[in-house]
Amino acid sequence: MAAAGLTEELTCAVCLSLYQDPVALPCQHSFCAKCISDAWDHSVTRFGVNCPQCRRNFNPRPSLEKNHTLRNIVEMYSRSQPTAPAARPSLVMCEYCIDSPSPAVKTCLKCETSFCSHHLQPHLTKQIYKDHGLIEPIADFTTRQCPTHKKIIEFYCEQDEECVCMSCTVIGKHKSHSLLTLEQAKVKIKGKLQSEVGNLRERQADCTKKQLSLKQQESEIKRDIKEMKKKLSTEFSGWRKQLEEDEKTVLKMIDDEEHRVLSRIKSESDSLVENMNNLQLMDKECQDHDQKDALSFIQDVKQLLASCSQFGNITLSPNVASYVNYMDSSYVGSNPYYNQTDMSETEMYNWTYNCGKIGSLNQSQSFQPVARNTTSQGIRVDRSTIRASIQMKMNGYQKYQRSILETINGKSPQVTDWMNL
DSSP states (O other), X not given: OHHHHHHHHTXXXXXXXXOSSEEEOTTSOEEEHHHHHHHHHTSOBTTBEEOTTTOOEESSOOOOXXXXXXXXXXXXXXXXXXXXXXXXXXXXXXXXXXSSOOBOSXXXXXXXXXXXXXXXXXXXXXXXXXXXXXXSOOSOOGGGBOTTTOXXXXXXXXXXXXXXXXXXXXXXXXXXSOEEEHHHHHHHHHHHHHHHHHHHHHHXXXXXXXXXXXXXXXXXXXXXXXXXXXXXXXXXHHHXXXXXXXXXXXXXXXXXXXXXXXXXXXXXXXXXXXXXXXXXXXXXXXXXXXXXXXHHHHHHHHHHHHHHHTTTTSXXXXXXXXXXXXXHSHHXXXXXXXXXXXXXXXXXXXXXXXXXXXXXXXXXXXXXXXXXXXXXXXXXXXXXXXXXXXXXXXXXXXXXXXXXXXXXXSOOOOOOOOTTO
């Protein structure tokens, strides 16, 4: 009962026989490869194909995957089943038994007659039948006859490697050929066959030996590949870790350099703002002195000029620059009233007029005072230190490259080419 159930499970739903080269569909149902291919070839529609068992639709037509496990199960099941007894050949009856036929035990090729044990006695005892060939009983003599002359085959032609009858050796195409009796030919051909079988066995042993060697090399290669992958994974992991650390280091260097440069810019910017505020105050003070009378102006202008000289390295406003340039000019130096406090009212007026004339002239002609810039001409990021650090770290990566290449170039088992077996 269990065997019957297993047989049903191993039966193809299309041909209702045991699976032959089974294949699995995406729905997990299995069929003979030829059965499902033929079924789909005859049922192709625009909607695709169906599983004959569960009717699931597949569009497009899926590829068939061989079910090796099911095939092995079918083979094991087939070998486990008792072999059906071979059909017994039909009995050859003795041709001399008339009333009650008896089974033949031998057939005479020369007489072309089959005999039972009783009627065979003359062939065994009488000298006249000595050259008659006896074989196991046969019913059809055509397989033992020459197809050309319809006579019993008795010889073997070595040149043509054919079995022939007597007529073939006398009047046929095998005339004058080297002939052997069937027994002689059997012995000679059997020797050749045994020699070939010996060669095949030696070849089989050699194949077995090489197959074992291949298995060993397969194991060695798998082990070598596994070790190589492990070493490479370790090397690349170390490289990645070093890269991450170097990245953090370089980024910190860049952040530090950014902080240094921006701090310097801010410091100088704050200094410029302070100087600009001071200059605005001095400019306002100059404008206030402009409104004074000539004597007061002259008496106070020296202190103003002293204050202006403290900002000699700072860009001056047009009004301050006018007074500075005027007092430093050769005109002021050659004025007979300069450094004198006892000028008359007319002389004071003329001197004040000249100062105002110079100031108005400079303003009308867009006077540009000579100035010196106190800010840095170029505040730059120091890239050389960062570049040198990165170069040094990248040079250190060569050890990882060498280690990886040495790992890949390591010795590994080589598969021998045995395609010429």
